[in-house]
Amino acid sequence: MIKAFFSYSTQDAAFVREVASEVGRAFATIDYRSFHAGGDILDSIDEALKESAAFVFFLSKAALASPWVGHEIREARFQAAMGRIKNVLVVRLDRDIAPGDLPEWLNRTKHITTIAAKPAARRIRTLIDDLVRQGQSPRFVGRxxxxxxxxxxxxxxxxxxxxxxxxxxxxxxxxxxxxxxxxxxxxxxxxxxxxxxxxxxxxxxxxxxxxxxxxxxxxxxxxxxxxxxxxxxxxxxxxxxxxxxxxxxxxxxxxxxxxxxxxxxxxxxxxxxxxxxxxxxxxxxxxxxxxxxxxxxxxxxxxxxxxxxxxxxxxxLRPLEDADISRLVGLTAKARQITLAPATVREITAAVRGYPPSVTFALELITAYGPDLGIRGRMLSDFSASPLTSYLKQNKFSNLEQKILRVMAANSPLPLSVLQEATSTSDDDIEKALVHLIDVSLIVPTPGGWYEVSGPAVDAIRREFGACTKAEYRAVASRLDEFLARSEDGTDYLALQRTLFRAMDKAGQQSTPRAYALLTDRVKLAEQYYHEQEYHRAVDMATDALDADPGIHQARTTLIRAHVKLGEFTEAGDHIAELKKRGQVRDAFFLTGFLERHRGEYREALRHYQKALDSGRGGMAIHREMADCCLRLGDLPRANEHISRAEEKQPDNRYVVDLKIQIACKLSDRDTALSLLVRLAAIDRPEMVSHRTSRVEYLFGNTETAYEFAQKAVEKSDNVRFEVLANYVLCALRTSHVDEASTALDQLDRKFGRQRRDIRTGLRARLSIAEQDYQTAYAYTEQFVSPERPVHLLIRRDALRGILDRNALAPQRRADLKAELKRCEDRLAGREEDFDLDALGNLG
The missing domain is CATH 3.40.50 (Rossmann fold)
Structure with a gap:
């Protein structure tokens, strides 16, 4: 960990202690904490200076008169010349000291004049944070x-x-x-x-x-x-x-x-x-x-x-060549005093695939488990699929470190004191945890003086350690509001005011005068609510952003997708028309395809996706969506063609791997599906892996196993998704866990009352059939928005059979129902189709 050596007179000790407390004890090396009484003080000073990357001299007349300080200044100059001390700061406590009173080399360094602890501490932290940022950058090779x-x-x-x-x-x-x-x-x-x-x-x-x-x-x-x-x-x-x-x-x-x-x-x-x-x-x-x-x-x-x-x-910039990555592995390992065999270097080189920061995480795993276990235990082979996710899965982070990462992935940046209060942590524990997370490059200091999660790690942290809870959002909002009310440190408050706005909105709290939102904060919140399946909140937030500026493209596309997910196709169509007016034709075609896919009109969706491609729309998403449509239409060769093109663009995209599993199931290729599940486990959230495993087992007829994994998926979910809960209801019904199905279905209706009406109605009808209440099941089939879909005809057929078998009916009524049953059977023509929970699931 990067530290600063504090050189000062004992007459200034009280002030220096206050500064050290503000800086954080883990970041400061000062004699009353680091030097051992009775030992060789000069050797202790020299050793402490050798381990410090910054030298801070508290300049006063008493300090200039101190022989100990004189020794520290001389040794600091030597360590600076050797390149060990990289930053030097002089904190002037006395304005009357002339430049000639100082050694010339100190006159050439950075100076501040203050008698207040907070400004001095802030400047020292800036000094340290700059060194932290430099230290987190991997050693440079190639390019x-x-x-x-x-x-x-x-x-x-x-x-x-x-x-x-x-x-x-x-x-x-x-x-x-x-x-x-x-x-x-x-x-x-x-x-x-x-x-x-x-x-x-x-x-x-x-x-x-x-x-x-x-x-x-x-x-x-x-x-x-x-x-x-x-x-x-x-x-x-x-x-x-x-x-x-x-x-x-x-x-x-x-x-x-x-x-x-x-x-x-x-x-x-x-x-x-x-x-x-x-x-x-x-x-x-x-x-x-x-x-x-x-x-x-x-x-x-x-x-x-x-x-x-x-x-x-x-x-x-392209990924680094293997030769450069090998050099980088060797240099980084040497700096960490890790000895690696050539075979291990080759394994790491192959695993990181040309991405320099991945070397840091690979070596952390080697440090934690040893090179032999790291390779034989397949850690590095799994690591290649998704370095950050694999690193988070396999490394042993404490509960506190996981909580810090979970909170900061959702609320960045934050001051250290707010993070400590929001996590209810002692000084020693928060500093120890934060130092470790900084050392492994998961937490970084911001230019404004706060701390945030390293950008590429945010999604991996959410997948592995879960989403920030509403209680955690409330704690952050409360402590950050208090901090802004009392703080006079003078740094980047705008970043904190934006964090406060987002935290309060996620906590469902009324905003305060100290919270502030740029338009981008509303746009980002709308997108976050969309991905959390809180579509009505996504609609509200995106609408607010568009009211302020109708030209924000991302807000409008999020609004369209949220309307589609809610089944509000007319509203979505109106906004797609607005995109066309603004000349954003390729996105209009793409989103029309998205709308038609959710209507179940897969051929029409493909037609619009093709128009988007012809207009120049590229990327992984369009091929993934087209693969999904082809899969639903039973055109497996085209589905494979499009998913392969999507995989070329983003091989580690969890939606792509998930769809490949669905295609394998449709091809009755259980072995491929199971091998892809192993790959999915390296890149997706645990609950979604359990959910997909449940779907695989269900589609291959293993309903009891499917039920067990569906139950695990629900239990692991912090914010259970529609498809996860709906699949659990279906598996519970298929395995005669009727009471569990009923309870989960009530939860599905409460949480997703405005979404996917036909699926919820169909599950209600299936529950009634399981309870042998065929009249109620039949009544539910009258509520389908798309009653002619095979799965809905099957439910209606089973309800009709139950009524005819178990109820005394008037002759005309029985004749009418028999005719209706024959119509259903003729339309089905022997097809036995189940709920396609995957068609409207993860994609989008």
Whole structure:
């Protein structure tokens, strides 16, 4: 763990102790905690300095007169020259000390003047956090060609050909930031990157507000809110000028401002957001600004051409070659003092598949279990499917560490004190847990001084450790609201105010004046509610966002999908028509296919999906959806063709693997289905793996086993999904657990009362048949929205048979029912179809 050595006079000890307490004991090395009485004090000092990455000198006249401090300063200079001490800070406690009173090397370091503990602690934490971020970056290997390409963008050999902005593309975790950082340090005389997320629903005003929160934060939460409101009230030209001024300041601080595409920089056509184009176009007026874009794919050049702008220099990063990964494994292992055999290095190289950060997690497993067990126990072979998920599954995180990760995956960023209070943890326990999670790169410090979960780990944490509970959201909201009410630390309050808004909304609490939401927060919450199957809340939140700005594309697409899931097809169709009006044709075709698929009109859905493909819509999702339609239509060759294309694009996507299992079941290929279940277990949540196992066993006729796995799926679910609960009801009915089925069906109706009416009605009818109440079952069949589907005809047939066999009926009534029974049997023509719970399940 990175630590700071505090050098000070005993006369200043009380103040230094207060600063150390604010910094956190795990991060500070100071003599009254680290040095052993009766031992060799000089040796203890030297050893402590050797283990510290930062040196903090509390400058006072008493400190300058102390021989012990003099020794510490001399030793610190030596350790700095050796490269062990990387950052030095002088905290001036006395303004009257002249520069000539200090050694020259200390005059060249960073200085602050303060007699208050909080500002000093904040500056020291910033120093440490910067070192943490550097330490979490993997050691650098390869990328010579990419670095040369970036150098050519920023300093082309031909005069006038150089650019102020480059675009670095590539998949997440591929090393985009590390490559850009290495280039700017070595070639542009900049120290580091300051990365700003561009999110769905962001505007130039939102960008300006985010930049101000980082560059010139207010001293109080109230001041931050006032500043944010003033910035968001600016017109576009004023906000753009403000954002450019902040870019300029960032560059003056020897940092590069970098815009990271978090869903709002590029649209589905690859077009850059217009206000970002405005910013790039204006850079010529600010020649001292150099910046970059980080995206997953290459931006479209069309709008650059239309504006007469020079096209972006684009540098694309691919996975590292095996030789480079092997070098990286060796260097990282050496730094951790791990000895690896060549065979183990080869195993790790194959497992991480060219993704540098995965080396960290692979070596953590080797450290925890040893190289032999790591390989023989198939940990690394499983690891290759999904490094983060496998790492979380196999490593032994304490209950507290799991809780911290679960809370922070849903509520980031957070201050350390809020996290401690929200998890009801002691000083020692929270510091120990946080230090470990920082060391393994799951928690990272933010530029604003808080802590957050590393972006790529969020989904894996949710899958493995569960979703944040409503009680945990309430605890975060309460403690964070109190923190903002009293805090005067003066840093990025906007990020915390946004976290507070989201936490309060998820907790179902009334917002407070200290909570603040950018439009992107509503867009992201709408999408989160959608994926949690809280479709009515998704509709409300997306509608709020569109009321504020009808042009937010992602909010409208989320709204359309939520309306479809609720069976509100007319409303969804109206919004699809709006997409067409706005020229977003390929998405309109895709979402029309999505709508028709949920209606059960699979041929019509395929027709619209094909139109979307022909219009240029690509990606994994469309092929996955087309594979699903082909599967429902019984066209298994085409289903296999499309799912293979989806798998090429995202081989570790859990929906793709899940659909491959369904196709294998349709082909009666039990062995393939079971082998794919093992693969699914590495990348999906435990309850969904149990659910899919239940469906496989059910489809192969093993209803008792299917019931057991369905029960496990429900028990493991923090927020049980429709398909999981519906499958449990069905399995309970098939195995004569009628009471359990009835209870679960009541829960299904309470939780999903506005969703999938025909499935819930059909299960009600099946429950009535199991209870031999055939008249009620028959009455339910009158309520089907799509009564001619085979499964609904089967239920009606069974209800009619029960009525005819067990009831005394008037002759005409019996004749009518017999005629109705014959009609059902003729329509079925011998087909025996069950509920297709998978058709409307995980996809979408």
């Amino acid at each position: 010579a060609a990419e670095i040369a390409a970036l150098q050519d963008v920023y300093s082309a050999p031909e005069p006038g050909a150089e650019s102020q902005v480059a675009c670095v593309t590539g998949l997440p975790r591929i090393g985009r930031r590390a490559t850009l950082t290495k280039m700017v340090r070595e070639s542009l005389d900049l120290e580091t990157l300051l990365v700003i997320d561009v999110e769905p629903g962001d505007t130039v005003q939102a960008l300006a507000a985010k930049l101000s929160a980082l560059v010139d934060p207010s001293e109080t939460s109230e001041g931050s809110l006032q500043m944010t409101r003033e910035i968001t009230a600016l017109n576009d030209a004023q906000a753009l000028a403000h954002a450019l001024a902040k870019f300029q300041e960032i560059c003056q601080y020897h940092q590069m401002p970098v815009l990271h595409d978090a869903g709002g920089l590029l649209d589905n056509d690859g077009d850059i957001a217009p206000y970002i184009l405005d910013l790039i176009e204006s850079l010529s007026q600010y020649p001292d600004i150099v910046t970059a874009l980080l995206t997953n794919r290459r931006p479209s050049p069309d709008h650059f051409i239309a504006r007469g702008m020079r096209q972006l220099g684009v540098v694309h």
